[in-house]
Amino acid sequence: MALQTLAICFLIPPLIYIYTMSVISTRFPMLRNKKICLLIAHPDDEAMFFSPTLLALTEPSTGNHVKILCLSSGDAEGLGETRKRELVKSGMKLGLRREEDIYVHEDKSKFPDSMTTPWSGSDVSALLDSAFAPSSASRSSDSPPAVNIDVLVSFDPTGVSGHINHRSLYHGACQWLSSLQRTGHSSPVALYTLGSVNIVRKYSMFFDIVATLVEFGFQCGWSREVNRVNTSKNKGSSVRGEAVSGRREFPERLVLASGLGPGGWGKAWKAMTEAHKSQMLWFRYGWIILSRYMVVNDLALVSPSRAARAGPVCGGGRKEAVFELTTKVVEGEKDQ
Numbered sequence: 001m002a003l004q005t006l007a008i009c010f011l012i013p014p015l016i017y018i019y020t021m022s023v024i025s026t027r028f029p030m031l032r033n034k035k036i037c038l039l040i041a042h043p044d045d046e047a048m049f050f051s052p053t054l055l056a057l058t059e060p061s062t063g064n065h066v067k068i069l070c071l072s073s074g075d076a077e078g079l080g081e082t083r084k085r086e087l088v089k090s091g092m093k094l095g096l097r098r099e100e101d102i103y104v105h106e107d108k109s110k111f112p113d114s115m116t117t118p119w120s121g122s123d124v125s126a127l128l129d130s131a132f133a134p135s136s137a138s139r140s141s142d143s144p145p146a147v148n149i150d151v152l153v154s155f156d157p158t159g160v161s162g163h164i165n166h167r168s169l170y171h172g173a174c175q176w177l178s179s180l181q182r183t184g185h186s187s188p189v190a191l192y193t194l195g196s197v198n199i200v201r202k203y204s205m206f207f208d209i210v211a212t213l214v215e216f217g218f219q220c221g222w223s224r225e226v227n228r229v230n231t232s233k234n235k236g237s238s239v240r241g242e243a244v245s246g247r248r249e250f251p252e253r254l255v256l257a258s259g260l261g262p263g264g265w266g267k268a269w270k271a272m273t274e275a276h277k278s279q280m281l282w283f284r285y286g287w288i289i290l291s292r293y294m295v296v297n298d299l300a301l302v303s304p305s306r307a308a309r310a311g312p313v314c315g316g317g318r319k320e321a322v323f324e325l326t327t328k329v330v331e332g333e334k335d336q
């Protein structure tokens with residue numbers, strides 16, 4: 001009898017999670033038919049923190065086209081070249097369409113892999129500008145600049161782990177978003193950030209779906225946000241679920257949850273253990289097993305006004321054809 005009770009106790013939570021996940025995947029807001037870039041600081045950020053996001057947004061039925069832009073090779077221990085290859089391998093396991101959609105920009109003077117040196121928000125913003133809004137000549141007009149992505153996804157101000165490079169991305173992304181603003185126009189790009197949670201939630205595996213949904217309900221309102229699901233029109237720039245362009249609206253929050261089988265958490269596991277082999281020290285297994293970020297992500301839309309408060313763009317910075325440069329990163333370095 002005790003054994004049966006124990007078995008039930010072990011089985012019920014995963015079953016509830018799987019049911020909840022199915023509800024989320026069918027009823028909750030989702031980005032569709034968007035050009036999306038995940039902005040990360042180091043190879044392995046995409047797997048350790050953003051696996052549920054990538055698995056959900058790259059699902060073919062969404063029609064999204066997802067890319068990854070990584071601003072360092074994570075070369076602090078001299079493993080930069082290895083880690084670049086690992087990032088490509090991981091990205092492919094997590095659903096990206098092709099290796100060319102994964103870029104590593106390496107500029108150790110501006111973006112060193114460091115626990116103590118912050119990256120300039122202006123430099124990050126300038127880099128994003130050169131990659132995604134290359135026709136900067138239009139900046140003098142009143143019309144919004146042409147951009148080649150719809151959505152940018154990155155870390156929030158805390159950076160999940162508190163890493164200074166993660167936090168720098170948030171400030172740089174906000175500066176870039178602010179630079180795209182025009183009088184009478186909202187930003188043509190939506191910025192979503194990954195929520196940082198406390199240490200208890202961070203290591204509560206899939207159980208964190210409860211806290212995530214409670215938070216979602218309190219912050220968004222269940223019926224309003226769930227029923228809206230990408231269909232309502234722009235209601236103005238000051239409301240919640242703020243529109244980021246005159247063409248469409250983006251959900252205020254996204255909850256992205258992976259399954260516990262080989263198609264969900266199993267893919268995230270392989271992205272770490274089979275792709276990021278150089279990073280697989282013993283404690284990484286603890287992260288893979290216990291971290292909620294391996295199965296649950298919640299993304300918050302950053303409003304233009306909040307982005308503006310994160311700091312103005314200071315100077316133009318150096319323009320680089322970053323995508324052209326970075327596509328050469330993996331040249332001749334196919335995985336074995």
Ligand SMILES: [Zn+2]
Nearest residue numbers: 041042045163
């Ligand atoms: Zn990192």
